Amino acid sequence: MSDPTPTVAVFRPDDERRSEAASLLESLGVEPVPDPMLAVESTGEVPRTDADYAIFTSKTAADLLAETDWDPGESTVVAIGPATADALEAVGYEVDVVPEEYTSSGLVAHLGESADVDLDGARVEVARSDHGSQVLLDGLEAAGAYLHETILYRLVRPDGSGESAELAAEGGLDAACFTSSLTVEHFLEAAEERGIREEALSGLEGTLVGVIGEPTAETAGERGVPVDFVSSEATFEALATETVARLFGDDVE
Structure with a gap:
């Protein structure tokens, strides 16, 4: 058997x-x-449009953006990983930055080490769930960024x-x-x-x-x-x- x-x-x-x-x-x-x-519960919030950098940390965020009229304007759009990047591009947003390591700490390290990115004094929008990692916010603040966080959705247990x-x-x-x-x-x-x-x-x-x-x-x-x-x-x-x-x-x- x-x-x-x-x-x-x-x-x-x-x-x-x-x-x-x-x-x-x-x-x-x-x-x-x-x-x-x-399970995802949308808050109905929309990211700010006046940021130098707009950071997204999940495919869910991209799906919710598709239901809004959010326009990144001159913002540099950052995705935490390729799945998020693919989802953003699928709904019409061009992604400018994807880190090599697909984590909050990896994203902070990538932005801090990139010659094309200057976080000191930059306006950074972080759009994500209500359970996002504090590591990302702490790292961006330590690099001198002015942060604004938009909670796009809440994560609950089904x-x-x-x-x-x-x-x-x-x-x-x-x-x-x-x-x-x-x-x-x-x-x-x-x-x-x-x-x-x-x-x-x-x-x-x-x-x-x-x-x-x-x-x-x-x-x-x-x-x-x-x-x-x-x-x-x-x-x-x-x-x-x-x-x-x-x-x-x-x-x-």
Whole structure:
């Protein structure tokens, strides 16, 4: 009798990202357990138009901009990574800057080291969710920028989330892919809501846990979630591919 197909929990929002994540994992030979831990609530706010630099940190921000008449004017448009850049360009915005490292700290470092960027005294607009990293704001302020933050959307936990916590508590989960600190927090909230927090945490001890970014790893560690590795790139594709490679005992470069 053949071994059962490994199960991998993913926490992408319940939109095309959920189906894309599931399709990717299936193509890699595992059984996805889609359990959305994030839902988007738009605030209706629009970024300022008088900034020298306009920074966007997610594909969701681009999707929301498409529903507005925001015009970047003379602003230099900055995307935290290629997925965000592609989404911005898909809705008609030209992206000028994408860092090599797709994280808040990587973005700050890239802007600070670029000969074409001078943040000292520059007006910088940061448009993102209500759970954006403080690292980005602190780094920009330290570089001398005048900051304005626009909260485009709030991230909340969807009703009914927690299937993966149930599976972890039962010992039926082989791996979990956490893409942000908030997915860790919401996973544990869902487990608590179902009365199985300790059982779910115990189940994760025997589960391969991969995360995107050191901040997510730190959040997980602080809350008792064991982390086996941080993906080499801050993308879901890298996280998923490296998770499956480890499950099957393959080398990960």
